[in-house]
Amino acid sequence: MQNTSKKIASLLSDKRRRQKKSFAVLLDPDKVDLATFPAFLRQAATQGVDFFFVGGSLIMNYAIDQLIEAIHVHTTIPAILFPGSSLHIASSADAILLLSLISGRNPDLLIGQHVIAAPVLRKSGIEVLPTGYMLVESGKLTTVSYISNTLPIPHDKPGVAACTAMAGEMLGLGYMYLDAGSGAQQPVPAAMIAAVREVTEVPLIVGGGINSTDKAYAALEAGADVIVVGNGIEHNSALLPEVAYAVKSFNAQSEALT
16 A cells, blocks of 8 residues: 655655754664663653654664654654665654665665565555765764765765755655764764755755754754754763754744744
8 A cells, every 4th residue: 555645744845944943863773772762752752853763774683663663652753764774664654764875876775775675665655755865974984884885975075965966856856864874973064064955955854973062053054954863862861952952942043033
């Protein structure tokens, strides 16, 4: 059965139209303590987290279904799959970021895994969000770069990222995701975010290396529609409320200026 509902797509499109920024938390199943997870979820809901992205490049502890079930029990926040491969699909998710790694030249991650996943996704009815995924140099070799066997876009080449995103949009991809990777030493540069924002109209997601409110603000000001924090929260529990407050404050300031 094909899902004709596009709730998440409509939500992202509406927020983009109203210039409202969003905060997503990336949950790696290998790093979530299921015993304390409900309390974390309730805190996230209280702080105003907009989305949970569930998944990663390499998953050893396949607990995706358990995480999504807990998210649905304890919050009303959408659970969106962030798959590293066609194996990382759970029909209970609200949507999936169907990632095409357009920054690399690995055909398996441009289209190969998608061919395998397509009939499963069609049958599941999961809302599909076709996303141009771009890896950005972050100062260290990240898991996603190693697993994907691709070179990231150099951090000082915003024009390359802009043209890549432009091509992805022309090919019909509905979302762009700039990612420095989990545990990145440096976030995606503001100049690169701004360059992509200038040449595309689709919602822009930015993650990796956002481990402070200053970096969150920088990404938002440069044009990110959704900022994603994952690894930083694991090392600093105060980061979740701090980034949530940064997003709320940014939205409030933008509203006051209109």
